[in-house]
Amino acid sequence: MKNKLQILIFDSGIGGLYFYSEIRKYIPHANYIYVLDNEGFPYGNKYKNFIFDRVTNIIIYMHNLYKFDLTIVACNTASSIALSYLKKFFISPVIGIKPDINESVNITKNNIIGLLATKITINYVLSNFFNFKSLNKIKLITLDANELIKLSEEKMRGKIIHLNKIKNILKPILLNKNIPDTIILGCTHLLFFYYEFKKIFPIGTKFIDSKKILLNKSIMLISENYIKKNKIKHQTVYYTKNNRYFKKICPLLNKYGFKYLKKIYIYK
Structure with a gap:
């Protein structure tokens, strides 16, 4: 033992x-x-x-x-x-x-999924999941989260990060005509912004992580x-x-x- x-x-x-x-x-x-x-x-x-x-x-x-x-x-x-x-x-x-692709595909209602991750993780998802015919109906909107990752480290060190700063980074997703109803948090750092994301995205948005x-x-x-x-x-x-x-x-x-x-x- x-x-x-x-x-x-x-x-x-x-x-x-x-x-x-x-x-x-x-x-x-x-x-x-x-x-x-x-x-x-x-x-x-x-x-x-x-x-x-x-x-x-x-x-x-x-x-x-x-x-x-x-x-x-x-x-x-x-x-x-x-x-x-x-x-x-x-x-x-x-x-x-x-990134938990399967869960996000199963719970999305409008078939639009947002992915916040590094470019490498985004490319991994695109090459390993979204080339299957079963996912043809799913629209994936991606965003390079590199700036959010840096901000999350600042927050963890005690710095106050204003909501508008996070919102500005997320604009490429938020300005879409149809906003994703499911967001994949494809980086561990993004878990520290969970409550900020809840305030920024529409009520009812689902956030998926692999914890x-x-x-x-x-x-x-x-x-x-x-x-x-x-x-x-x-x-x-x-x-x-x-x-x-x-x-x-x-x-x-x-x-x-x-x-x-x-x-x-x-x-x-």
Whole structure:
């Protein structure tokens, strides 16, 4: 019977903290290692090869340091590019997060769906889902969420983000004659704007994200044979560069219970 459960959560920034806080409610006795590639952030404007190399190299590096029971790629962009490879590479389970297309198709009433995501995630959705005949009746309106991602990080650090600023970014969707009745939040960062989106979009708009799927997978993959000890109070963050961005988010990481901050020396 194992007595120490190790879980790795990876993201380019701090959007994955949402999933960390949710998963910890259900699996409180694990040792969580949060890895953020702040040197590569944001991934939304990077090339695929760049992202693939960084995600795979960093996660493999971490697996050489710890024996993880579960690896969570809490980033849509990283999952779209590297998840399949990582699943084949490791024996222990690796799960990621991708836009829940099936649920959005099932619940839309006007057959118009909005997708807020990075360009890479948008292209992934277009190439893997919307080339099927069964989806021909669905109209997909996409929006590059790179600016929203940056704003969400500012909000998480305590800055007040005015609603009009978010609304202006969403104009390409809001100015359509027929507005989507279903919006896919295709990036973990966007979950921190959920209540703002509820105010901006028409009443009754459905917002789809993959947090329930990710939580259920995580809980399902964790064996009941682990000894439940007291909750570990202080968790560890690994980062890729000690830059101004990292110094700004340190207070937030401490707030989430991450007291041990360590640098990854995989890139010079």
